[in-house]
Amino acid sequence: MTATAVAYPDGKSVREACRRGEFSSPTAGLALGYIQANLVVLPKEFAFDFLLFCLRNPKPCPILEVTEAGEWETQNLAKGSDIRTDLPCYRVWENGILIDEPRKITHYWRNDLVSFLIGCSFSFENALIESNIPVRHIEQGVNVPMYKTHIPCQKAGVFGGPLVVSMRPLKPSQIVKAIEICSHFDKAHGTPIHFGAPETIGISDINKPDFGDAVTIHEGELPVFWACGVTPQAALMQAKIPFAITHKPGHMFVGDLRDKDLQK
């Protein structure tokens, strides 16, 4: 376990360090065993279309919690949390264009903003590690590699766009075991959507992820692809709605619920 992982053993310690402005890095490998979540914040005007987009695309967008307009505290994932300050880094979008990557969004807050907390594959990584399945980006201390694919999401209202995936390299026997484990984690993207040839799903260069960092693929390993909670960011870029806020990829909300609470 790295020194950073030791310093942040649970969700609350990560959120408080973010709130104090002391932590602004990716959260993979931190607070292992605690639920991590993607964040999408948008005006209520677009909330129905977006919620429907999530329901129609449950693999990239498993809903963990949705707040009422204007509320910044999550009720289920972590009581006492503040969505405006408790993530390491945010992205602010205007008309589909990234205009800011702030460490707080308090000054951007509005009373018509609805927050969506969406399951994250980091939530099953602890279960993989406990079964001796390597998680390469944690081993290498970098952000998980993420790629846009050519697989279209099902549209809902103004939202559509390509499926974004995360990638972990594994040997075939490990892939079998990982699929078995992830089949119990529907709320954290569940089973992989593909493994092997990246070009089959529209990824031209596995060494150049669209988000996050490249990782080493060893001899005998295949890249394994899971639906990713960054998919909504691609949808926001495409929909060009006037205003939205998301987490910065890999920089997640960490809750008080445990990964096992997501297991079915």
Add this chain to the structure above:
Amino acid sequence: MTATAVAYPDGKSVREACRRGEFSSPTAGLALGYIQANLVVLPKEFAFDFLLFCLRNPKPCPILEVTEAGEWETQNLAKGSDIRTDLPCYRVWENGILIDEPRKITHYWRNDLVSFLIGCSFSFENALIESNIPVRHIEQGVNVPMYKTHIPCQKAGVFGGPLVVSMRPLKPSQIVKAIEICSHFDKAHGTPIHFGAPETIGISDINKPDFGDAVTIHEGELPVFWACGVTPQAALMQAKIPFAITHKPGHMFVGDLRDKDLQK
């Protein structure tokens, strides 16, 4: 099997008979094995609050499908269907007050209307019958009895209100088996929420249901209560939104998908 059940062996035959104006009765026991669904239609302005209400109350409101604003054809439950004509009977609501019970809603249709198809306990009744568990209202050829309880739903935006339940009388050994069967039908209200003493959940007279018809409870049987898709109608009455349409309780949308498609 009754003559009516023989005449309507599948979802399409029920929908077409409704569309031709030839059928306007409750749908329990018809097209056994085909998915039945509750209907809620409301202006897009209220669609986010209502969808969130469903997500926060998945037992009474399991979402099967949500249409885009203005669309009247379901994409998953039944291609070629017409939500405006294919149910036996509808209810039209203004400011929370029932103003009409028409057999078609074509003349009420507006381009901003969003339709919610919500799972129905009729979808597990076929599985009960196949396991020799009696379904009293089908035996007696009446509508299922439904009751308002004093159990509050979780609120979402303008929507809240009491949980509505349906009731089937069973012997203890049958209750055990029914719970086992229904545990596989999350999208059709799943397991019961209560059995035995009706007053415990706020039902003062089991012989006077708030919706549907009373049924006989034999010696040795207990009333068993399941969350019911009429719950949104209680929420609509309480929210008093300007306009909404629902099915008339017991008069469901019958799809082309099979009950087994809902089983997990």
